[in-house]
Amino acid sequence: MDFSYTEEQQMLQESVQKFVQKSYEFDTRNKIIASETGFSEENWQLFAELGWLTVPFKEEDGGFGGSAVDLIVMMEEFGKAMLVEPFTSTTVICGGLISALGSDEQKAELIPQILDGSLQLACAYAESGSRYNLASVEAKAVVEGGSAKISGKKIAVINGSNAGKLLVVARESGAESDRDGISIFIIDGDADGVSRSAYANIDGKKAAEITLDSVTVPESQRLGATGSAISALEEVIDRATIGISAEAVGALESLLQKTVEYSKTRKQFGTSIGTFQALQHRMADMFIECQLARSIVIRAAMELDSTASDVEKARSVSAAKSRVGKAIRKVGQEAIQIHGGIGMTEELDVGHLFKRVTALDVMFGNADYHTERFASL
Amino acid sequence: MNADFTTEELAFEQEVREFLDSEFPANLRSKVDAGIRLSKDELVHWQKILYKKGWAAPNWPVENGGTGWTPTQKYIFATEMGLIGAPEPVPFGMKMVAPVIMAYGSEEQKQRFLPDILESNVWWCQGYSEPNAGSDLASLKTSAVLDGDEYVVNGSKTWNTYGQYADWIFCLVRTDNTVKKQEGISFLLIDMKSPGITLKPIVLLDGHAEVNEVFFDDVRVPANNLIGEENKGWTYAKVLLTHERTNISGVPRGKRRLKALKRIAADTSDGNGSYMLHNAAFRKKLAEAEIDLQALEYSELRTLAALSVGKAPGPESSILKIVGTELAQRMDELFVELAGYHCLPFVPEQFEEGFEGESMGPGNSAASALTYFNNRKLSIFGGSNEVQRNIISKAVLGL
Numbered sequence: 001m002d003f004s005y006t007e008e009q010q011m012l013q014e015s016v017q018k019f020v021q022k023s024y025e026f027d028t029r030n031k032i033i034a035s036e037t038g039f040s041e042e043n044w045q046l047f048a049e050l051g052w053l054t055v056p057f058k059e060e061d062g063g064f065g066g067s068a069v070d071l072i073v074m075m076e077e078f079g080k081a082m083l084v085e086p087f088t089s090t091t092v093i094c095g096g097l098i099s100a101l102g103s104d105e106q107k108a109e110l111i112p113q114i115l116d117g118s119l120q121l122a123c124a125y126a127e128s129g130s131r132y133n134l135a136s137v138e139a140k141a142v143v144e145g146g147s148a149k150i151s152g153k154k155i156a157v158i159n160g161s162n163a164g165k166l167l168v169v170a171r172e173s174g175a176e177s178d179r180d181g182i183s184i185f186i187i188d189g190d191a192d193g194v195s196r197s198a199y200a201n202i203d204g205k206k207a208a209e210i211t212l213d214s215v216t217v218p219e220s221q222r223l224g225a226t227g228s229a230i231s232a233l234e235e236v237i238d239r240a241t242i243g244i245s246a247e248a249v250g251a252l253e254s255l256l257q258k259t260v261e262y263s264k265t266r267k268q269f270g271t272s273i274g275t276f277q278a279l280q281h282r283m284a285d286m287f288i289e290c291q292l293a294r295s296i297v298i299r300a301a302m303e304l305d306s307t308a309s310d311v312e313k314a315r316s317v318s319a320a321k322s323r324v325g326k327a328i329r330k331v332g333q334e335a336i337q338i339h340g341g342i343g344m345t346e347e348l349d350v351g352h353l354f355k356r357v358t359a360l361d362v363m364f365g366n367a368d369y370h371t372e373r374f375a376s377l
Numbered sequence: 378m379n380a381d382f383t384t385e386e387l388a389f390e391q392e393v394r395e396f397l398d399s400e401f402p403a404n405l406r407s408k409v410d411a412g413i414r415l416s417k418d419e420l421v422h423w424q425k426i427l428y429k430k431g432w433a434a435p436n437w438p439v440e441n442g443g444t445g446w447t448p449t450q451k452y453i454f455a456t457e458m459g460l461i462g463a464p465e466p467v468p469f470g471m472k473m474v475a476p477v478i479m480a481y482g483s484e485e486q487k488q489r490f491l492p493d494i495l496e497s498n499v500w501w502c503q504g505y506s507e508p509n510a511g512s513d514l515a516s517l518k519t520s521a522v523l524d525g526d527e528y529v530v531n532g533s534k535t536w537n538t539y540g541q542y543a544d545w546i547f548c549l550v551r552t553d554n555t556v557k558k559q560e561g562i563s564f565l566l567i568d569m570k571s572p573g574i575t576l577k578p579i580v581l582l583d584g585h586a587e588v589n590e591v592f593f594d595d596v597r598v599p600a601n602n603l604i605g606e607e608n609k610g611w612t613y614a615k616v617l618l619t620h621e622r623t624n625i626s627g628v629p630r631g632k633r634r635l636k637a638l639k640r641i642a643a644d645t646s647d648g649n650g651s652y653m654l655h656n657a658a659f660r661k662k663l664a665e666a667e668i669d670l671q672a673l674e675y676s677e678l679r680t681l682a683a684l685s686v687g688k689a690p691g692p693e694s695s696i697l698k699i700v701g702t703e704l705a706q707r708m709d710e711l712f713v714e715l716a717g718y719h720c721l722p723f724v725p726e727q728f729e730e731g732f733e734g735e736s737m738g739p740g741n742s743a744a745s746a747l748t749y750f751n752n753r754k755l756s757i758f759g760g761s762n763e764v765q766r767n768i769i770s771k772a773v774l775g776l
Binding site (some may be wrong): 360 | 511516650655718735747766
């Protein structure tokens with residue numbers, strides 16, 4: 001038994017740590033968020049040069065190998081710094097879908113552009129009525145004479161406003177929650193009939209609500225066979241879920257560390273508040289939560305890299321997201337409480353970490369959703 | 378044992394209901410329902426309606442223009458206000474400084490300040506906390522030095538709510554450095570227009586600058602703005618804090634929000650062809666919140682019954698503060714959970730007057746995370762819940 005990282009994984013971790021320390025301080029991040037696009041193009045190009053964008057891809061796609069453990073090594077460091085660049089949307093989700101479903105031509109066209117940083121993507125899957133069920137799709141694609149006409153409304157499309165291309169999940173047949181009949185189409189972000197209302201999320205990431213009004217694309221822009229995208233979509237979102245769970249673990253560890261530091265320096269009643277046993281026990285509990293969250297994310301990542309069955313893999317992902325969600329509530333809220341008023345201000349990073357983990361709790365399903373999914377699988 | 382209102386109390390309840398129904402302005406009610414922040418003018422407008430009715434100051438004695446209500450009548454009034462979402466008076470004047478002026482102010486101060494508070498002509502704010510004096514308030518450092526017939530004030534205050542609207546600030550200042558920290562504090566009223574006062578807004582996690590830092594740079598304050606005696610301010614402040622800690626359980630507001638949660642849940646798809654109101658996990662949490670609300674309500678009623686027979690509010694109010702605020706925060710979580718992905722957009726302007734952009738999400742869903750963030754303050758302010766637990770340990774359990 002050995003839980004240590006390989007030499008390559010250590011190098012990857014150090015490379016991200018170095019970048020974050022040098023180029024991603026809190027003030028720098030605030031400037032990036034305030035910019036028009038809400039991410040740094042310069043950083044994105046650097047990620048490409050450093051080979052980070054290849055991490056989620058298999059070797060046959062020109063990637064680093066696509067292991068889930070590699071992914072969590074990176075994402076944890078991203079989480080500590082609250083990175084806003086659209087890594088998960090472009091590489092893990094959209095890259096993953098293209099890799100899983102795309103034809104040789106589609107892969108050859110798109111994957112190199114992702115790897116070299118010239119193409120960003122966003123996946124439009126969620127809808128107002130879908131909650132976290134990926135098979136609940138109302139958006140319609142009607143195919144006629146070699147082209148598909150897509151209409152519907154998508155919400156919470158992370159990176160939706162910046163993406164050059166969108167992967168749109170739409171229904172070709174079946175009733176609203178049927179697993180069969182769901183396809184994914186590649187459309188241009190600025191195609192006729194696409195309207196995007198951009199906004200920033202509570203955690204600083206840019207997103208969009210997207211309305212598709214008879215957007216017409218050649219049938220060749222479908223990813224995979226007609227109406228059979230759901231399994232690949234679920235698998236890819238599961239992988240992304242483990243990625244952002246690791247991101248949350250990183251952010252939670254930052255929250256813990258900052259809270260402990262603060263409790264050592266903040267003086268009230270003539271002593272540092274960290275000397276109060278009532279607070280010590282709560283910080284000890286925060287530490288326990290962080291450790292449990294880390295353990296279960298590692299477990300799930302190892303499971304994804306193993307030969308376990310699809311069901312076992314899905315269960316391990318839901319177990320992790322559920323447990324991480326619990327840790328998010330506990331560690332996030334305690335961090336604010338122990339900081340007191342200062343933890344509630346925009347000027348301190350603690351509040352931003354709290355907002356980031358709150359968003360991560362919602363992404364791809366909250367703790368309740370994943371507990372239920374775990375039980376039902 | 379019974380928890381019934383008397384015939385008179387029931388008639389009073391009916392009167393309050395009818396009054397609120399006809400007089401609480403419809404445009405304010407719809408704003409409250411839509412989660413839009415009320416402006417200063419709107420709050421003052423509503424307060425003046427209450428003033429006209431003679432109900433502006435339920436907690437004041439009759440001779441100062443109060444209602445002379447029994448504790449039960451006050452409770453009924455607060456409950457009915459909370460149930461329809463009518464805002465309570467901004468507390469800083471009515472509930473905080475006024476009781477101190479009444480108890481310890483000079484006759485001249487009473488006549489000068491109380492009528493304008495009652496009529497909502499003057500807006501007050503609080504100058505208590507400092508960057509290094511939070512839970513340990515008595516360690517405050519802002520100084521006031523007597524120079525002729527004026528105090529010269531230097532220092533800074535923080536977590537000053539709505540100071541941007543305020544005409545006056547009541548402050549705890551240090552007037553003696555040589556004694557035990559509680560014994561060198563005075564209670565001073567300061568005109569916010571005084572030269573040397575500057576305000577720095579503090580933006581909180583919901584994107585709104587609800588609080589400020591207030592800086593005092595050689596601010597000259599007439600000595601007759603001192604309340605009571607010099608160096609007795611801590612005693613006066615403690616009285617005020619007891620007032621701050623009453624009515625903090627928020628049961629009526631909790632009931633209103635519980636209703637809203639049920640309404641929204643009945644309308645929110647679970648993604649599987651049904652609605653969140655029928656989702657087992659969510660139902661359980663909703664039920665737990667309702668059960669805690671019942672326990673909290675009866676705890677408050679028991680405290681009320683004790684008050685009605687003339688007992689002073691004791692450390693039991695700490696129970697109401699802790700449970701009330703933590704329950705409110707749990708309800709915030711439920712709103713976030715219901716909103717799902719719709720809680721993610723950060724568009725605070727959407728909940729401000731005059732917003733003309735495109736609204737995100739159905740109903741107030743995009744406000745759910747903002748409220749969740751903002752309400753983390755509930756367990757921090759008004760004596761943090763840690764301080765409240767200390768009070769229970771010491772004063773109730775004798776530890």
